[in-house]
Amino acid sequence: MVTIEVNHRTVxxxxxxxxxxxxxxxxxxxxxxxHMDELFPSGACRMCVVEVEGQRGLVPSCAFPVxxxxxxxxxxxxxxxxxxxxxxxxxxxxxxxxxxxxxSGSCQLQSLAEELGVRERRFxxxxxxxxxxxxxxxxxxxxxxCILCGRCVRVCEEIQGVSAIDFVGRGCHTQVxxxxxDGLNVSSCINCGQCIMVCPTGALREQSHLKxxxxxxxxxxxxxxxxxxxAVSVTVAEEFGLKPGIDMAxxxxxxxxxxxxxxxxxxxFSADLTIMEEASEFVQxxxxxxxxxxxxxxxxxxxxxxxxxxxxxxxxxxxxxxxQQMLGAIIKTHxxxxxxxxxxxxxxxxxxxxxxxxxxxxxxxxTQSGNPDIDAVLTTREVARLIHMxxxxxxxxxxxxADTPFGERSxxxxxxxxxxxxxxxxxxxxxxxxxxxxxDELKVQAVRGAKGVKEARLNxxxxxxxxxxxxxxxxxxxxxxQIRAGRNDLHFIEVMTCPGGCIxxxxxxxxxxxxxxxxxxxxxxxxxxDAALRTSHANKEVQRLYEEFLGKPLGEKSHHLLHTxxxxxxxxx
Amino acid sequence: xxxxxVGGILKDYAGAGRDALIPILQKVQQVEGYLSRESVARxxxxxxxxxxxxxxVATFYNQFRFQPQGRxxxxxxxxxxxxxxxxxxxxxxxxRELKLKPGETTRDGLFSxxxxxxxxxxxLAPVMCVNGEFHAKLTPDSVRKILDSYRGKASADVxxx
Numbered sequence: 058m059v060t061i062e063v064n065h066r067t068v069x070x071x072x073x074x075x076x077x078x079x080x081x082x083x084x085x086x087x088x089x090x091x092h093m094d095e096l097f098p099s100g101a102c103r104m105c106v107v108e109v110e111g112q113r114g115l116v117p118s119c120a121f122p123v124x125x126x127x128x129x130x131x132x133x134x135x136x137x138x139x140x141x142x143x144x145x146x147x148x149x150x151x152x153x154x155x156x157x158x159x160x161s162g163s164c165q166l167q168s169l170a171e172e173l174g175v176r177e178r179r180f181x182x183x184x185x186x187x188x189x190x191x192x193x194x195x196x197x198x199x200x201x202x203c204i205l206c207g208r209c210v211r212v213c214e215e216i217q218g219v220s221a222i223d224f225v226g227r228g229c230h231t232q233v234x235x236x237x238x239d240g241l242n243v244s245s246c247i248n249c250g251q252c253i254m255v256c257p258t259g260a261l262r263e264q265s266h267l268k269x270x271x272x273x274x275x276x277x278x279x280x281x282x283x284x285x286x287x288a289v290s291v292t293v294a295e296e297f298g299l300k301p302g303i304d305m306a307x308x309x310x311x312x313x314x315x316x317x318x319x320x321x322x323x324x325x326f327s328a329d330l331t332i333m334e335e336a337s338e339f340v341q342x343x344x345x346x347x348x349x350x351x352x353x354x355x356x357x358x359x360x361x362x363x364x365x366x367x368x369x370x371x372x373x374x375x376x377x378x379x380x381q382q383m384l385g386a387i388i389k390t391h392x393x394x395x396x397x398x399x400x401x402x403x404x405x406x407x408x409x410x411x412x413x414x415x416x417x418x419x420x421x422x423x424t425q426s427g428n429p430d431i432d433a434v435l436t437t438r439e440v441a442r443l444i445h446m447x448x449x450x451x452x453x454x455x456x457x458x459a460d461t462p463f464g465e466r467s468x469x470x471x472x473x474x475x476x477x478x479x480x481x482x483x484x485x486x487x488x489x490x491x492x493x494x495x496x497d498e499l500k501v502q503a504v505r506g507a508k509g510v511k512e513a514r515l516n517x518x519x520x521x522x523x524x525x526x527x528x529x530x531x532x533x534x535x536x537x538x539q540i541r542a543g544r545n546d547l548h549f550i551e552v553m554t555c556p557g558g559c560i561x562x563x564x565x566x567x568x569x570x571x572x573x574x575x576x577x578x579x580x581x582x583x584x585x586x587d588a589a590l591r592t593s594h595a596n597k598e599v600q601r602l603y604e605e606f607l608g609k610p611l612g613e614k615s616h617h618l619l620h621t622x623x624x625x626x627x628x629x630x
Numbered sequence: 631x632x633x634x635x636v637g638g639i640l641k642d643y644a645g646a647g648r649d650a651l652i653p654i655l656q657k658v659q660q661v662e663g664y665l666s667r668e669s670v671a672r673x674x675x676x677x678x679x680x681x682x683x684x685x686x687v688a689t690f691y692n693q694f695r696f697q698p699q700g701r702x703x704x705x706x707x708x709x710x711x712x713x714x715x716x717x718x719x720x721x722x723x724x725x726r727e728l729k730l731k732p733g734e735t736t737r738d739g740l741f742s743x744x745x746x747x748x749x750x751x752x753x754l755a756p757v758m759c760v761n762g763e764f765h766a767k768l769t770p771d772s773v774r775k776i777l778d779s780y781r782g783k784a785s786a787d788v789x790x791x
Contacts, residue, residue: 220680227690236681237667243679566700629671629681 192240250563307456387429436564709748
């Protein structure tokens with residue numbers, strides 16, 4: 058520990074750490090635009106400049122190492138003037154349409170302009186007239202609103218290992234765009250939406266399905282059915298100003314009813330169903346010498362990633378559809394039949410933490426006789442907008458439970474929301490399938506937590522099973538390369554596209570920080586700790602679905618409705 | 631158009647790292663006349679770089695073009711002396727006359743336009759160079775006439791065949 062002086066106050070610092078980290082710990086808020094926690098500083102935007110005694114100019118605190126005894130001014134008139142000028146210059150070519158912008162109220166450029174007291178347009182630059190890219194089913198790019206901070210480029214390259222976008226051109230013609238300035242839909246973009254999560258402005262946003270949903274709700278001839286994903290109930294509260302880590306499943310269900318949805322189902326139910334199929338598939342692969350390691354298939358960004366970058370691993374992917382698509386298929390078949398409804402008069406909505414789910418819902422193989430299994434996907438942010446729009450006061454709602462026959466869930470299904478959750482749920486059920494009894498301790502600590510790579514060795518009745526859990530596709534890429542190079546000690550791998558899993562998905566509240574992810578994770582673990590029903594195979598409604606309709610896991614009906622196939626995908630990569 | 635053997639060029643750069651990117655792109659452009667989508671992707675694959683990155687680097691430099699050169703390749707000087715003598719207006723005239731932007735090629739494949747910093751003929755400013763022929767002391771009117779003369783040359787060739 059060394060001490061430095063900040064604004065005439067003594068502050069403790071780790072020698073060698075970046076000044077910005079010291080300041081943050083000391084509770085001094087220095088604004089940033091290009092900075093990303095846990096990544097190497099880029100020092101590009103200069104918003105975080107401070108005065109350091111003895112330095113000729115202002116220095117970027119994000120990239121300036123601490124030395125003992127240094128004297129720092131973080132909010133001197135000179136510093137504030139510099140920051141204000143930077144914002145004024147960024148605004149000089151920025152569209153004046155804040156009132157119409159999806160990020161109005163959550164835009165970092167807007168709040169910096171407010172904090173720094175920008176009240177007039179001091180510089181007028183030529184506006185850029187770059188066209189919007191509406192080609193992607195998941196993500197809309199509006200380059201006119203881009204301030205070139207580069208966070209999307211870095212998350213796409215360094216966290217996701219995809220690099221669909223990069224800086225193109227030079228000087229005032231620089232743009233963040235795809236190779237050859239093509240549409241995102243033909244690029245290697247996996248639709249994860251992590252770029253949206255880190256974008257400070259409205260330059261990136263989800264392809265909204267709100268209008269589709271509102272129109273369906275207003276259509277008296279439509280039965281509008283909704284499902285909400287395990288990771289949404291522990292994050293949506295943040296969209297209403299509550300602290301991270303509050304589970305609002307009951308209130309969300311009640312709110313969806315108040316919005317006019319005819320049936321509200323829980324995707325955690327079909328997560329349990331997924332586990333029945335996936336654990337059975339795993340056991341079958343182990344017993345019959347099928348392709349191992351088996352890899353999970355719940356995360357649609359990951360699926361596209363394999364199809365385009367690692368087609369040689371397609372056989373390793375579980376053939377199980379994701380919980381969203383399983384429930385979608387069951388709703389338009391079994392549920393329609395049970396309720397005496399024409400499947401073409403059912404509008405099936407999924408509330409997801411994810412933008413890639415919009416892409417997944419549109420995959421051509423996800424249909425039954427011409428009807429898409431899922432008609433619209435709303436992100437956590439969109440459902441919050443819908444609740445605001447319809448003036449629903451959450452505080453006045455009594456928490457409610459989801460509808461039968463797809464309302465019951467085990468906490469194993471709920472764990473799907475966090476990285477490691479699918480693995481933990483699958484282990485519980487696979488153990489039961491192999492041994493015929495429950496695990497003594499259901500909690501599998503080794504696969505829990507927010508780390509990007511987790512590995513464990515399990516002993517199932519003498520059978521040694523190697524499992525790995527990765528999130529953030531750059532981690533997945535490294536693991537696949539190890540396997541390509543001959544690593545063969547793993548049997549089962551869970552991959553989640555987004556770092557930390559769906560609780561940090563691209564459809565979640567903007568600018569999710571690591572401490573929020575951890576709080577959401579704890580909320581899921583608490584649900585599991587307190588639950589009476591903790592294994593997917595013990596879910597009565599899942600059992601009944603097999604009795605009444607599906608037959609048995611991996612049976613013919615399951616094969617037809619709950620499983621899918623993948624194919625290599627040609628993209629610009 | 632003949633297919634360019636990018637693989638042959640890459641053979642000379644076996645095991646090269648990302649620092650070889652610009653020399654490779656230069657070599658490809660030298661052989662191919664421009665950087666095609668296929669070669670950008672191939673070069674990226676060879677160096678383990680995503681296409682977006684290769685494209686990003688290539689677009690940073692004026693020397694790289696992404697469309698084949700036209701039959702008549704125009705190098706228009708925007709150096710200091712030419713600028714003082716009004717090359718901005720000349721550039722506008724060329725863009726308007728040919729309906730293209732720097733780096734592009736007309737749809738009939740006749741003309742392509744490149745903006746260069748200084749071609750060392752400041753005494754003749756403003757100046758442009760078409761397939762090695764210099765045209766001096768340009769005005770927007772004279773530029774139109776010069777372009778017409780190349781069009782004439784092209785149609786004469788067609789008739790003589």
